Amino acid sequence: MGQYILKRILYMIPTLFAISIVAFLIISLPPGDYVDRLVANARYEGDVITEEEAEGMRELYGLNRPLIAQYLVWLGDIVFRGDFGTSFSWSLPVSRLIWERLALTLTISVSSLLFIWVVAIPIGVYSAVKQYSIGDYFFTFLGFIGLAIPNFLLALVLMYISFKYLGQSVGGLFSSEYIGEAWSAGKVLDLLSHLWVPMIVLGTAGTASLIRTLRANLLDELRRPYVTTARTKGLPETYLLIKYPLRHALNPFVSDLNTVFVDLVSGATIVAVVLALQTTGPLLLDALRSQDMFLAGSAIMMLSLMAVFGTLVSDILLAWLDPRIRFD
């Protein structure tokens, strides 16, 4: 097992290296650079930035060097000094902008994931064991609704409910008095009271699809000979259900886990904009629009790192779940 985990971690290194190249290429692909954008903005506002001034800025930001040199400097700074460069538009080090948002993104993603598991597993098991019962039809119906409603719409509805009936401030992850404050017990509680809206919004579609997946997997497993064997040993139903078919059925479920996680990390931007969450999504969107290349590159890099890390976690979980993977 230890060797397996070590191997998985070593495999991450070339993956991350490849991701850094792609991330850098993506942000340098659009024609022009940040200085061009500044020149255009200045002209729009009636200002003039001369050719010399522009060149000076490029020199300052290192934008006139060949692409490969820019990449190596960027990557070298990240790896050796933990320096992600400076955001052009915020005029702040990227690391100061990004860490807190990353932490919040991770908090929301993990809590959504837990929400999905806690809700989807019992319902999925119930639906499979009581196939075609009224409860099964009810949850199937609910599941399809969950899949069909766009996340941002659900976000708006929940915001309305939360504002109108629960009297909570709408949007964001903190009440206004805590924004920009240092972390305190009160701030954490405040965060928790705001967390449930994005958690449900982001988790609904995932829950619905995982209920369907688990139900289908478990239905397959329930008819397997090893279940009959366990039954002929005289084990009670609930015990054998959890020990045998459920563990087998979780295998595709866990393999799917990293996809769900990646979706949560990267696909939550629209919801984050609607709910005004201070996560990485909206930050990345702005950075891409203003060609703020170091910020955008670092954001992509960090999100990818989280996705790769999520995959690692699901790989380890899989190996724990199924000895055949450990022995491979």
Add this chain to the structure above:
Amino acid sequence: MSLPEHLIEIDNLHTHFFTDDGVVRAVEGVSFNIPRGKTICVVGESGCGKSITARSILQVVDPPGRIVEGDIHFYPDADSKVNIAQLKPNGKEIRAIRGKEITMIFQEPMTSLSPLYTIGNQIVEALRWHLPISKKEARERAIEALAKVGIPRPAERIDAYTFELSGGMRQRAMIAMALVCEPKLLIADEPTTALDVTTQANILDLIRELQRELGMSVMFITHDLGVVAEIADEVAVMYLGTIVEKGTVEAIFKDPKHPYTRALLNSIPKLEPAARTRLDAVRGSVPHPLNRPSGCPFHERCDYAVAGVCDTTDPPLITLEGQHEVRCVLYGDAQGDALRELEREATAEAGPQIAARAPAEQLLLEVDRLKMHFPIKTGFFNRTVGHVKAVDDVSFAIREGETLGLVGESGCGKTTLGHTLMRLYQPTAGKILYDGTSGNGQVDLAHLNNRELKRYRREIRMIFQDPHASLNPRMVVRDIVGESLMVNELAKGSELDETVRGLLQRVGLRPEYIQRYPHAFSGGERQRIGIARALAPNPKLIVADEAVSALDVSVQAQILNLLKDLQAEFGLTFLFISHDLSVVAHISDRVAVMYVGKIVELATTETLFSRPQHPYTEALLSAVLKPDPTLRNDANRILLTGDVADPANTPSGCDFHPRCRYAQDRCKTEVPALRETAAGHFVSCHFSEELELRGIDHG
């Protein structure tokens, strides 16, 4: 008070499945007793309700099935009695019986044990659930149980996962799990069907020994009459959910009464190669229980059915002398004439001899030092760390019009050899010299590219084992059978339809079926479609890979007869790959025995079966179970221990020496060459001239 004579009395059991298509009456009025301390075999073809009967006893029938009527009285000791049929499924009472008083083992130990837990975990669980013992004690008892079923190094193996064990070891672990609580009844559902003959012999021996030691009863379900003859005290023959005949094993084999029992016994190919007659096949196949015929369920396939009686009234249960019971109207008072007809036919000579057919001298295929090695790759850079030598230096020849049988245990490279000849793989080395009708003399198929191979692909065709998996479910019969004609531009349009219709007729299917999909056919019919597909482009050579292994014995006989007829009609040459030695003996002119990628013996069928010269051949022959209870428990049976050698890591010297009872020092160091010891008899054993090996005893 003494113990009741019967452990279980089953009375008029009905188990039905309530499906969307209607009620499937899988078990329909079954009554029989399980005697204390003896073995009763329930025998019949697949779909006859044997397994459902067994599962009913433990109340583990999968939904939508359930017991709808009848009693299962269980007498665990002198003064208690339980009617299992009345217990709540999964209730406390039945769970106390399951796993403790009555346990069950299944056909496929790989799927019947969970791969996610160690075998120790699964054994200990059964123990601790039923007995108040500590973890440590339970583990010790589990190790004892593993030792008792003959698993070497049990203290180590207890922590093994199922996928780390071979098939035979897995089945032993399964038996250990079933017996660890010392049950009063063991239900064994086809426990040896998925195993090699050599392993089967070991497992049957083990079950018999444990039964004697523990004094338990065994209910043994099988479709293999050889196994029945080997292990049964009493036999119940089942057909479509009812028991049609039951009696002692001697009565059933020496004096079978019911036409179905007789048909089953007659359709087994005999091992004696001299008697190469057509098999007495029963027509048709077991119908789906949804289409259960009225009256006697067997009447549609029965040659002695009395019109107006068998198709309308349920046959009565008639008791003959010696507790021999038969459910057939012929043994009633009124049907004397028909019965005499049955008796007369039964004593008459078996079917007609097959027309003599001497293979030509002309060689169709000559295989020269063929090797097929698969690299084993591992690690980050996919380094090749070794080779699986699936086919290793194999040479043989097939004459035109001949049938060459190829036998060996699973994992010995039979199928890979077949696939390599078909050029589904690029051989590692060697030649496949083919001399077909194309007129260009011998061609080396091993070195042709795909384009050059195309013209030979229609001359060498294949029939596969699994008729369910080998037909594309989304193609109609016309396209399945006609595909090779279309691809080779041999026929199209109405001409193609005509050809396909002709082929269907030739393999015994109705030409109207041309637009049907495979799911509309039974297993036997599908195999006929597979044969028609192979025949379509007028092939010369057909590689039949376990072509009848997945079929019931009555259908197997039909297909074997068909293959022989087709061979006579079209002058086909067969390479017949099978693990079933009686089938091979029945159909082959010559037989090659394969072990770990090499041919170890090759001779005419007659010679190989009567005077084998390789110890492996001798062991294989000795493991074959004959449908004759007087030959049971043969003291001279050779039980092979251990597993087939790993083709990636073969032993030094002779591959067979670790399992060979004649092995000497020379065998450990020197690889024996395949030598011609007599005309046409090839053997690779250092001592074949000195050894006196036993073949099949005739008579």
